[in-house]
Structure formats: C-alpha cells, structure tokens
C-alpha cells in the first residue's frame with residue numbers, strides 16, 4: 012500500500028444480478044493524475060461513485076490513508092471533505108449566487124468565518140477565471156462557466172484528492188476546452204486527481220496513469236505513453252482504434 016492516499020481493494024459492485032465492477036484493485040498516490048477510460052457501460056462512473064461512497068460496494072474495501080471507510084455517516088462526511096467530487100451535471104444551487112455556492116460548504120462543513128470563506132471563494136473563482144461572475148446566478152451562466160464554478164467550489168474545501176465524473180460530457184463542444192484547460196492547470200499544482208473521461212487526448216497528454224476499463228475489470232493500468240503507444244490488451248487496442256477512427 013505504501014504511501015497511497017486511496018486504496019481500492021477487491022472492489023465489486025452489482026446492481027441486482029448485473030455485475031458492474033469485478034474485484035477492482037488499485038492505489039492512488041500523492042500527485043497522481045489518473046484518467047479512467049473505456050467504453051460506455053464498462054463501470055467507470057460506478058467505480059468513481061464507490062470511491063466517493065455515493066454507491067455502496069457489494070464487496071471489497073476503500074481505504075483512505077490505510078483506514079477503511081465504512082458506513083458511518085460522520086466518517087463518510089469527513090472523508091468527502093478531503094476527497095471531493097465534480098459531477099457531469101455541475102450540481103450548483105440555482106437559488107444562490109456563484110459566491111454563495113462557493114461559500115456554502117466551507118461555512119457549513121469547515122465552519123470557516125465569513126471572511127475566510129469569502130477569501131477562499133474569491134481565490135478559487137479567480138483560479139478558474141470566474142471571479143467576475145460572483146454575483147451571477149448559475150442559470151445565467153454557460154455550461155462551461157457552471158462547471159468552472161463547480162470546480163472552484165470543490166477547491167474551496169482544500170481537498171487532497173478531486174474526483175471528476177465525466178466533467179465535460181454535458182457541455183456543448185465549444186465549451187469543453189475551457190474546462191479541460193482549467194483541469195490541465197490544476198494538474199500542475201500537485202493536486203491528486205482521478206478523472207473519468209471520454210477525452211482521450213486529455214488522458215494521453217495530462218494523466219500520469221491511464222486506467223482502461225472493460226466489462227467491470229481494469230484491463231490496463233499504465234503511464235499514457237505506454238498505454239496509447241503499445242496497448243497490451245486486445246480490447247484496449249480495439250477501443251483506441253475505434254476512437255482514432257472516429
């Protein structure tokens with residue numbers, strides 16, 4: 012296990028009789044940028060949701076710094092304050108301003124003072140280029156802008172790891188780049204990131220490790236230079252061939 016931040020051990024998940032994850036094993040070390048790729052339905056989002064405890068695994072364990080994260084809600088809440096998640100659908104509160112969205116969790120969960128929460132929100136909204144929109148309502152923003160606010164909101168918690176569940180899949184094509192650019196910048200800050208994505212060029216260029224999933228299994232886990240150049244698994248080769256063709 013070494014100095015892993017997160018360890019996924021023999022993790023399986025079934026919905027009824029449908030086995031979606033089958034004995035998944037991997038560790039996440041400090042500063043790693045792990046992209047999880049693979050065809051639709053291979054279990055990528057379910058894996059991320061299990062890591063964030065939004066889904067309960069059928070068997071296996073998730074450990075954070077060696078300690079198993081069980082079913083106790085207080086433990087899960089503490090864990091989630093260190094391991095944040097950015098969703099495809101942004102999940103911003105439309106009845107609050109951008110600033111209020113970014114201050115809510117730090118006030119309620121971390122009990123920061125108003126001033127501290129405000130300073131943190133401004134710092135991270137600046138980081139994603141959204142400081143000019145602090146008083147806007149999310150409904151006034153484009154999809155790319157909403158996702159950048161959602162990323163700033165997660166950063167306000169000072170997470171040790173940030174999970175991204177297909178963060179650009181709900182965006183119009185012209186907005187994908189602005190969100191990927193913010194994530195590229197983040198990747199240079201030392202933040203540990205696990206990203207489920209269909210953006211192969213991003214995975215190839217930005218990840219330190221790319222995991223290829225197929226039918227609930229990890230079939231490849233390698234630095235992208237290796238995986239994209241010389242995939243060992245026939246399913247990965249076929250997937251990449253289809254991707255490059257289309």
Ligand SMILES: Nc1ncnc2c1ncn2[C@@H]1O[C@H](COP(=O)(O)OP(=O)(O)OP(=O)(O)O)[C@@H](O)[C@H]1O
Nearest residue numbers: 026029031049050051052053054055056057058177
């Ligand atoms: N809550 C659920 N109940 C029942 N089946 C589910 C549930 N969530 C996911 N599944 C099924 O689990 C399988 C894996 O889904 P998952 O969303 O993890 O795949 P994915 O690799 O992320 O796919 P995509 O790239 O299309 O998002 C799919 O067959 C899906 O229908």
